Amino acid sequence: MEDDVLAFVKPLRSMVEWTGELGQFFWRVTKAIFSRPFEWAEFSRQLDAIGARSLTLVALAGAATGAVLALQTRDSLARFGAKSMLPAVIVFSLVKETGPIITGLVVSGRVGAGIGAELGSMRVTEQIDAMEASAVDPDKYLAATRVLACIVAMPLLTIAADFFGILMGWVACTLADPVPLRLFLSNGFHNVTFSDILPPTFKTAIFGLIIGVVSCFQGMRTRGGTEGVGRSATSSVVLSSLFIIVADVLLVQLIITFF
Amino acid sequence: MEQQTNLEPPIAVAGLRKSFGTQTVLDGITFELKSGEVTCVLGRSGTGKSVLLRLVIGLEMPDAGSIRLAGCDILSASSQELNEARKKVGFLFQQSALYDSMSIEENVAFPLRRHAKLSNAERHDRVHQLLGSVGMDRDLDKMPSDISGGMRKRVGLARAIALDPVVVMFDEPTAGLDPVTAAEIAKLIVDLRDQRHITSIVVTHDVHTARTIADRLIVLDGGKTLFDGTFEELNRSKEPFIVQFMKDAA
Numbered sequence: 001m002e003d004d005v006l007a008f009v010k011p012l013r014s015m016v017e018w019t020g021e022l023g024q025f026f027w028r029v030t031k032a033i034f035s036r037p038f039e040w041a042e043f044s045r046q047l048d049a050i051g052a053r054s055l056t057l058v059a060l061a062g063a064a065t066g067a068v069l070a071l072q073t074r075d076s077l078a079r080f081g082a083k084s085m086l087p088a089v090i091v092f093s094l095v096k097e098t099g100p101i102i103t104g105l106v107v108s109g110r111v112g113a114g115i116g117a118e119l120g121s122m123r124v125t126e127q128i129d130a131m132e133a134s135a136v137d138p139d140k141y142l143a144a145t146r147v148l149a150c151i152v153a154m155p156l157l158t159i160a161a162d163f164f165g166i167l168m169g170w171v172a173c174t175l176a177d178p179v180p181l182r183l184f185l186s187n188g189f190h191n192v193t194f195s196d197i198l199p200p201t202f203k204t205a206i207f208g209l210i211i212g213v214v215s216c217f218q219g220m221r222t223r224g225g226t227e228g229v230g231r232s233a234t235s236s237v238v239l240s241s242l243f244i245i246v247a248d249v250l251l252v253q254l255i256i257t258f259f
Numbered sequence: 260m261e262q263q264t265n266l267e268p269p270i271a272v273a274g275l276r277k278s279f280g281t282q283t284v285l286d287g288i289t290f291e292l293k294s295g296e297v298t299c300v301l302g303r304s305g306t307g308k309s310v311l312l313r314l315v316i317g318l319e320m321p322d323a324g325s326i327r328l329a330g331c332d333i334l335s336a337s338s339q340e341l342n343e344a345r346k347k348v349g350f351l352f353q354q355s356a357l358y359d360s361m362s363i364e365e366n367v368a369f370p371l372r373r374h375a376k377l378s379n380a381e382r383h384d385r386v387h388q389l390l391g392s393v394g395m396d397r398d399l400d401k402m403p404s405d406i407s408g409g410m411r412k413r414v415g416l417a418r419a420i421a422l423d424p425v426v427v428m429f430d431e432p433t434a435g436l437d438p439v440t441a442a443e444i445a446k447l448i449v450d451l452r453d454q455r456h457i458t459s460i461v462v463t464h465d466v467h468t469a470r471t472i473a474d475r476l477i478v479l480d481g482g483k484t485l486f487d488g489t490f491e492e493l494n495r496s497k498e499p500f501i502v503q504f505m506k507d508a509a
Contacts, residue, residue: 121359130356133316134370134418135342 025217029147032140042145050111051153055160061106062161063168065098066090070172087188090169096200099162101248104207107157108240112215115146116236119219120229128220143220147212154208155201195259203251207244214240267330268292269426269458270315275324277310284310286482297452297459299469302479308462312428316350317341329425346374349419349427353434355411357403363414364399370421389417393447409440416447427451429461433468445471466508
């Protein structure tokens with residue numbers, strides 16, 4: 001009986017400790033982002049590594065989603081005699097939900113694993129200790145710059161995913177039933193307002209915050225050599241993806257309520 | 260922050276205790292470093308030698324005791340005060356801990372870029388001078404992964420002394436090196452003392468290196484200070500552990 005209680009209490013305690021440490025880390029990083037001097041050089045390096053180098057993957061994912069959406073939806077709409085709604089369905093679907101969530105999950109896979117492994121490797125090879133020993137705050141230099149780069153890059157990457165998704169949606173439609181791009185866009189964006197575009201696009205800044213904070217946290221608390229680095233990379237992806245999905249549900253409800 | 264006076268030792272440790280779980284690693288360690296001396300800390304693997312250095316620089320917190328580093332009581336210091344003290348200390352890590360994403364030149368320039376108000380040209384000259392002093396001024400653009408372990412130690416040493424520290428800490432500086440490279444690193448440590456009057460604390464289990472460089476030796480065993488004195492006194496010690504240690508090292 002005592003063993004059963006311990007088996008239940010131990011993981012629960014670990015989870016509470018992990019949550020508390022994550023909260024403290026988030027607070028330190030938030031303070032570091034707003035304290036001077038800001039690490040502009042490292043921030044711009046991270047913006048390139050996180051944003052620019054994710055562009056190809058995000059564009060491909062967006063394009064594939066747009067094409068598949070067009071192919072799958074076309075038949076369904078035709079059955080109800082609503083084929084003319086196809087451009088609007090593609091645009092609304094991509095802009096309001098599919099683009100942001102696909103971008104979030106793709107970036108959490110690529111960037112989350114990268115940050116978790118890089119910082120984990122720096123931890124186990126004492127590079128983070130060396131930084132601290134030379135009077136440089138690793139939370140500020142390593143974490144704050146990466147978190148901010150994720151926050152800034154995510155909405156931009158989402159716009160790219162939306163763009164390529166809509167473009168490939170048009171290509172897929174045109175292959176089956178030729179339609180001019182201008183007409184496709186005109187039909188697609190006919191009833192779209194800024195409140196349909198901006199909140200879903202900017203909610204991905206929260207996804208960026210999640211990816212940055214979770215991955216940096218997991219990386220910087222790595223223990224156990226190269227095996228630990230692998231664990232940190234994996235847990236960065238798993239946890240940030242999980243939190244993105246949960247956050248998406250909450251954010252969609254908030255957007256519906258307020259916009 | 261309290262200013263360090265000339266009389267104050269660069270590092271003073273008293274009653275230091277540290278445990279990990281149920282294992283007590285350090286149990287009441289007390290010593291003071293004398294300015295301009297090289298002090299070697301000897302002991303078996305796992306006796307807390309590296310932990311001692313990490314405690315002194317504030318990378319870990321002790322369970323009890325006091326630590327003064329470059330005039331700063333690091334246990335009660337704010338993070339700003341602690342960082343001011345750390346600027347006066349260089350640290351050469353066991354695996355050198357060079358930043359993977361930076362070239363050799365950028366590694367050495369990193370502390371200067373952060374803490375020294377130098378123009379780009381002045382910083383470039385200073386980095387050349389530092390790397391020249393350790394014989395590494397021809398590989399500036401190489402990445403840490405492209406150079407040998409001995410070269411990494413040299414670059415790590417150049418980075419450690421970039422800010423003209425009063426104390427340099429060495430964690431196993433000759434571990435994993437061939438005898439010739441180990442002797443070269445040992446000579447660099449002695450040069451720091453003789454030419455720059457830098458105080459050094461060297462954690463090692465390499466008795467040969469310790470004999471070459473040390474003005475004073477501290478031997479740790481079971482978390483306690485077993486011996487504190489010169490190499491000659493160590494050789495004369497009748498303490499069974501030290502006799503065995505010296506015999507095994509010969």
